[in-house]
Amino acid sequence: MTEFAITNRRDPHLWWRVGAICVSALLLLPIAAIAYLALTPSENIWPHLVATVLPDYLAQTAMLMFGVGALTFVIGTSSAWMITMYGFPGRKVLQWMLLVPLAMPTYIIAYTYVDMFEYAGPFQSALREAAGWTAKSQYWFPDIRSTGGAIFVMSLVLYPYVFITARASFMRQSVGHLEVARTLGRSPAGVFFTVALPLARPAIAVGVSLAMMECLNDIGAVEHFGVRTLTLGIYSTWLGRGNLGGAAQIALVMFIFVIALLWLERFGRKKQSYFSTSSHDYPVRRTRLRGWRRWAASLLCFLPVGFGFALPGGLLLSFALARFGDAATPAFADAVINTLVLASFAAAIAVLIGLFLAYANRIAGNLAVRMAVRMASVGYAIPGTVLGIGILVPLAATDNAVSRFAENTFGFSTGLILSGSIAAITFGYVVRFLAISHGNLETGLQRVTPSLAAAARTLGRTPVGALRDVHLPLIRPALVSAALLVFVDCMKELPATLILRPFNFETLSTMVYTLASLDQLEDSALAALTIVASGIIPVIILSRTMRGKKPRRASGR
Structure with a gap:
C-alpha cells in the first residue's frame, strides 16, 4: 500500500493514463471481435464468397x-x-x-x-x-x-x-x-x-x-x-x-x-x-x-x-399532413420515446467519455495515451453494420457466461442481459459517435489557456478540481454542441440500430425503414419528418460557426 502511494505521488497522473488506455481498449473491443470472428470462422465460406x-x-x-x-x-x-x-x-x-x-x-x-x-x-x-x-x-x-x-x-x-x-x-x-x-x-x-x-x-x-x-x-x-x-x-x-x-x-x-x-x-x-x-x-x-x-x-x-x-421535404410534409391522424399512433409515440431516451443516454455517455479522454490527453498525454485516444475515435469511420456485429458478439458471449454461472450457482438462467437490451444500442452509439464528442471537447480545451489550470493547481486544486472549477465553465458551449451533435446523429442512425435493437423495439429510424420497405411511405412520413427536423440542429450550429469565421474585409451582397 505504501509502495503504491509513493508511486502515485511520483506520477500524480497515473490513474488518468491508465483510465484513458482502459476506456480506449473497451471502445476498440468491437473491432477486435470482428477480426477474431473473421480469422476463426465456424464455417469458412471465404472461397465461396470470393468466387460468387x-x-x-x-x-x-x-x-x-x-x-x-x-x-x-x-x-x-x-x-x-x-x-x-x-x-x-x-x-x-x-x-x-x-x-x-x-x-x-x-x-x-x-x-x-x-x-x-x-x-x-x-x-x-x-x-x-x-x-x-x-x-x-x-x-x-x-x-x-x-x-x-x-x-x-x-x-x-x-x-x-x-x-x-x-x-x-x-x-x-x-x-x-x-x-x-x-x-x-x-x-x-x-x-x-x-x-x-x-x-x-x-x-x-x-x-x-x-x-x-x-x-x-x-x-x-x-x-x-x-x-x-x-x-x-x-x-x-x-x-x-x-x-x-x-x-x-x-x-x-x-x-x-x-x-x-x-x-x-x-x-x-x-x-x-x-x-x-x-x-x-x-x-x-x-x-x-x-x-x-x-x-x-x-x-x-x-x-x-x-x-x-425542399423537394423531398415538401413531399414528406404533404404526406405527414394528409396522414397525421393515421400516423400519430401509440406506436409512433413509443418510437419517439425510445429514440429520445436512447439518444439522450448515448449523448450523455459520449460527452462524459469524450471529456475524460480529452482531459486525460491534455494533462497526462504521452505516446501511449495519444495513440489510445486516437484509436478510440476511429469508430466514426467504421460502418454501423460492422460495429453492430463487433458489439453484439462479445456482449452475447458475456450474457452466455453470466447465464451459465447463474444457472450452475443459483439454479436459474439470467437470459440476455446486455445483448437483449438497450445497453447494446447505447454502447454502439457511443463507439460510433465518440469522435464527434471528443473532437468538439478537445477543441474547446485547447482554447483554455494553460496558465489558468496551472494557477488552479498552484492554489491546491487537484486535476479533477481544476477541471470542475476552471475548464468546465469555459468549455460549456463545446459541451452543449457536442451533446447536441451526438444526440442528432443517434436519432438518425439506422444500420447499427437495426442490428442491435431488442426484439419488437422500434426507434424513429427503424420505423421509417420498416414502413418504407413495405411501400408505406405515407405512413412513415411523420417519423421521417421528425428525424429531418432534428437534423436542423447541427446545421444551425455549423452555420453559426462558419459565420464566426467570416473574413472581415469581404464585401458584396
Missing part, C-alpha cells in the same frame, strides 16, 4: 463511393466558390441553406425519390398522361432504382461535407494569390482551376472522404435502390444466410476502404498548412455579378437545396 458475391459487392461499392465522391466534389466545390467569391441575389440566405440537406438522412431521401420517380410515381404518371402514353415501352425514363440513381440522390444530401470544407478553405485564401493570377492574364475560370482549386485541394479531400464514409455506412438507401454494396452484403450474409463468420470476413474487406478514406482525410489535414498565413495577405473580396449572371448564380446555388431538401 464478393467481386460484385466490391465493384458496386467502389462505383457508388467514387460516383458520390465525384458528384459531391462538383456540387460542393462549385457552390462554395460562388458563395465565397461572388455577390448575387439571395447569397446571404443560400450560404446557410446549402447546409440544410445535411439534415436529410440518405435513407429518407432515397425513399422519397423512389416514390416520386418510379414508374407508378406521380412524376412518370403525369408524364404519361400529358404525352398520351399508355405503356413503359413508349418512352424512355432513367431507372431511379439503380447505381446511377443512388449516386445522384445520395450526393444531394452528402455534398455539404465538401461545401463546408471547401468554403472554409476559400475564405482563408489570400487575395494576393488570386490578383497575381489575374495580372498574368488568367480568366476567372483560369484563376479557379490554376490557383484557388490547388490551394483548396487538401480541404476538399477531407470533405470528399467524409462524404464517402457516409456512403459506405449506408444500408437503407442502397437496399432501396437495389445496389449490392459490402454493407448490404454483411447484413444479408449474417441475417439472411445465418453465417456470422462470413459476415465478419466481408467486414474485414470493408476495413480496406475505411483505412484508405482515413488516410485520405489525414493526408488532407496534414496538408492544410499549405495555405499562406502571412500577415500581409488579405481575405478575398467578392465580385458583384451583373445582368443574367447574378440570377444564374442564384439558380445554380438553389438547385442543390431544392433537390436535396
